[in-house]
Amino acid sequence: MNIGIIGGGASGMMAAITAARRGHKVTIIEHNARVGKKILSTGNGRCNYTNVDMSLKHFHGGDKAFIDSVLRAFDQKKTVEFFNELGVFPKEKNGCIYPYSEQASAVLDCLRNEIIKLEIDVYVECHPEKITTTNDIEAYKYIKSSKGKYTEFSYPEVFRVDTNKGIFYFDKIIIACGSKANEKTGSDGSGYSIAKSLNHNIKKPLPALCALRCEEGFFKSIAGIRCSGTVKLLIDGEIKKEDTGEIQLTDYGISGIPVFQVSYLAARAINKGKSVNAIIDFMPDIDTIDELYDLITERIRNNPGKCMDELLVGLFHKNLCMLFNKISDISGKISCGEVKGNEINKLCKVIKNFKVKVVTTNSYDNAQVCSGGVRCDELKNTLESKIVKNLYFAGEIIDVNGDCGGYNLQFAWSSGYVAGCLK
Numbered sequence: 308m309n310i311g312i313i314g315g316g317a318s319g320m321m322a323a324i325t326a327a328r329r330g331h332k333v334t335i336i337e338h339n340a341r342v343g344k345k346i347l348s349t350g351n352g353r354c355n356y357t358n359v360d361m362s363l364k365h366f367h368g369g370d371k372a373f374i375d376s377v378l379r380a381f382d383q384k385k386t387v388e389f390f391n392e393l394g395v396f397p398k399e400k401n402g403c404i405y406p407y408s409e410q411a412s413a414v415l416d417c418l419r420n421e422i423i424k425l426e427i428d429v430y431v432e433c434h435p436e437k438i439t440t441t442n443d444i445e446a447y448k449y450i451k452s453s454k455g456k457y458t459e460f461s462y463p464e465v466f467r468v469d470t471n472k473g474i475f476y477f478d479k480i481i482i483a484c485g486s487k488a489n490e491k492t493g494s495d496g497s498g499y500s501i502a503k504s505l506n507h508n509i510k511k512p513l514p515a516l517c518a519l520r521c522e523e524g525f526f527k528s529i530a531g532i533r534c535s536g537t538v539k540l541l542i543d544g545e546i547k548k549e550d551t552g553e554i555q556l557t558d559y560g561i562s563g564i565p566v567f568q569v570s571y572l573a574a575r576a577i578n579k580g581k582s583v584n585a586i587i588d589f590m591p592d593i594d595t596i597d598e599l600y601d602l603i604t605e606r607i608r609n610n611p612g613k614c615m616d617e618l619l620v621g622l623f624h625k626n627l628c629m630l631f632n633k634i635s636d637i638s639g640k641i642s643c644g645e646v647k648g649n650e651i652n653k654l655c656k657v658i659k660n661f662k663v664k665v666v667t668t669n670s671y672d673n674a675q676v677c678s679g680g681v682r683c684d685e686l687k688n689t690l691e692s693k694i695v696k697n698l699y700f701a702g703e704i705i706d707v708n709g710d711c712g713g714y715n716l717q718f719a720w721s722s723g724y725v726a727g728c729l730k
Contacts, residue, residue, distance in 0.1 A: 308331050310478065313435055314335075317720065318703070318720070323727065324422065334428040339431060342422070356395075367678065373688065386721075404713060438467070439467050441467050466479070507681050508681075508685060513678050517570045535591065538569060539585065547569075552565040561587070586662050676709075690726040701726040703719065
């Protein structure tokens with residue numbers, strides 16, 4: 308069969324390799340100048356391509372049973388084996404799997420080499436303008452390929468793909484165009500329009516794995532600070548999700564992996580007009596406010612002559628110490644010995660329950676992925692459309708988004724493999 312892959316990212320390349328290994332003639336249509344551009348930016352250029360922990364709690368969006376079916380078909384062990392066979396030796400760090408060289412280019416180069424080996428046709432800077440189905444078989448019964456061979460189509464109805472580089476015809480098509488996130492890598496959201504033109508419904512795409520912008524004006528005074536902490540996301544006053552790790556404070560709000568992990572929920576809630584707040588625990592290694600109170604009072608006993616702005620230096624960045632005092636209505640210039648117990652208790656509450664109002668997320672350009680996309684209930688477990696026969700979807704265009712840690716790439720490999728197993 309003649310298979311067309313729309314999109315040459317992670318899922319598209321996996322789908323192409325899988326289909327070609329099954330004897331199909333495969334063509335990748337990619338609108339970037341090269342395939343796999345987005346892979347180079349994953350894992351800060353090191354490509355965290357999967358994770359040893361593939362529990363469903365790390366995946367969000369569509370139906371969990373649907374996600375589980377896709378992941379089980381090509382799990383993290385098969386991913387490691389697949390890339391090992393291509394020459395990518397794995398290295399594990401805290402459950403995250405990287406190429407041993409810790410270079411994303413190694414993953415991409417091995418995929419490209421396999422595409423060349425399998426004689427998969429690749430058209431770059433090729434923009435799909437329209438995809439339709441047609442049964443005018445006599446007009447193109449035999450289509451000459453770039454290899455000088457002719458391909459006979461297997462079905463009375465085939466897909467016609469109009470592009471800036473000509474018209475293509477395929478027995479089956481896999482849409483693997485990605486989302487709207489990080490547009491500089493080529494993810495411009497064009498796949499959503501294609502899916503809509505083929506009668507699919509799209510859950511509104513929103514930024515995910517991104518920073519949160521907050522209302523408070525004090526962030527400029529603490530911009531650039533990195534610290535450990537726990538971020539709890541409150542939606543209409545209810546804690547919906549939390550994560551612990553390194554937090555990055557910016558001039559507009561909060562960033563870092565713990566923030567990224569909760570951002571998809573923040574985006575959805577803000578889009579629905581709900582109230583969104585984040586509570587930061589800047590001392591997650593101490594369980595209770597009472598324990599923190601004891602720690603601070605001990606520091607005061609040991610250094611009663613220190614001014615309050617200096618008391619917590621060694622625990623936190625100096626600018627954070629000053630902000631904590633300001634919010635607690637404690638003068639940073641007075642000596643520690645002058646501070647009353649109720650003031651210390653207020654300070655402890657500020658440190659352990661630092662509440663900020665989230666007004667929006669960063670834009671699509673500054674998001675690693677999107678939540679939303681082609682609805683999972685419109686797809687079979689084979690990733691074939693329930694609406695259009697012989698149409699398949701793979702990767703980030705589907706309404707599935709994962710946490711940081713290799714989960715989005717794993718879904719790309721898994722869904723690309725499942726879609727590529729078409730018969």
